[in-house]
Amino acid sequence: MKFFGGLVLLVFVCCANGQQFKCPPKDGQYEDPVQCDKFYVCEEGIATPKLCPDGLVYDPLIRKINKCDQPFNVDCGDRIELQPPQPSPPYCPRRNGFFAHPDPKVCNVFFNCIEGEPTESKCTAGLLFDELTGTCVWPDSTQRQGCEDTSTRKLKDGFECPKEHQTDANGNVVVHPKYAHPTDCQRFYVCLNGQEPRDLGCQVGEVYNEDSQRCDAPENVPGCEDWYKDEPSAGKPVKKSRK
Incomplete structure (x- = not known):
């Protein structure tokens, strides 16, 4: 009663x-x-x-x-x-919505809850989930503190992605900026989402052109014209510093 x-x-x-x-x-x-x-x-x-x-x-x-x-x-x-609220612990504090991982140190994983059923998703490299916008954002665009580093920020040769964003000719931020290797004309770096570095290289016979941000013929890149001069067949290049 x-x-x-x-x-x-x-x-x-x-x-x-x-x-x-x-x-x-x-x-x-x-x-x-x-x-x-x-x-x-x-x-x-x-x-x-x-x-x-x-x-x-x-x-x-x-x-x-x-x-x-x-x-x-x-x-x-x-x-x-x-x-x-009608929670479905541990991932859904409410039955519907996008929610951060319950562990405050895991900042790149979030859950889409639909009627209490969570679906796990992960932000792309270098981004963190922001509940205020329901999207993955740059670390400096969110107030989240204490997040664990979910990506490799420094390569074995010491390269780290610059903190300053790279922009194109129109002033737009380049999502995955590239950088020339300081001593190897054939190699270059890519910073995924501006945060996570990758060491890549052009195919044998080409060198990286920083101006066009593409692999190019050696004669088109000042300082790298003779990179393959001692290898007529464009085999193993002679290692020397870029000028």
Whole structure:
């Protein structure tokens, strides 16, 4: 009987809240003024309260019937209240949404929860997951602290990716910038997402052209014209420093 009585009370409160909301003259869906995941369906002046699936919030600006979306896509403004969470531990603090790994030191792994079922995903090399945007971002674009280093930041020869972003002719940041090797004309470095270095090389007979950021003929790269001069068949190159 106590459970039944509590259920009746819940229904009464729900209906009472719906009656407190005054519908505009036009039928439709309207956001609750204080709770971001709550809205009302108004028909002939009667308001029926509704809740978005746990983890989603209501966006009145969406031009479709289902107006519930991810929190990072919606500006809730002063509507800061939410329904009680329905967690599915350990990866889903709410039934729906994108959530960081529960271990605060694992910053490149996140989970997409759909009705309490998590799907694990991993950011590409050098990026960290940011719950505020629901995306993977550069480390300097998030406030997350104490994240473990998930990639190799320094090669055996000591090369590290420069902290400064490389830009193209239009001023756009180069996603995977390349850098010439200081002593070997055939080799060059690639920084995946500007963070994780890789040591690569051109095919035998070519050298790296820093201006075009491509492998090129030796005669087109100042200082590397004679890189293969002692190997007519373009076999093993003679090692010497770049000028």
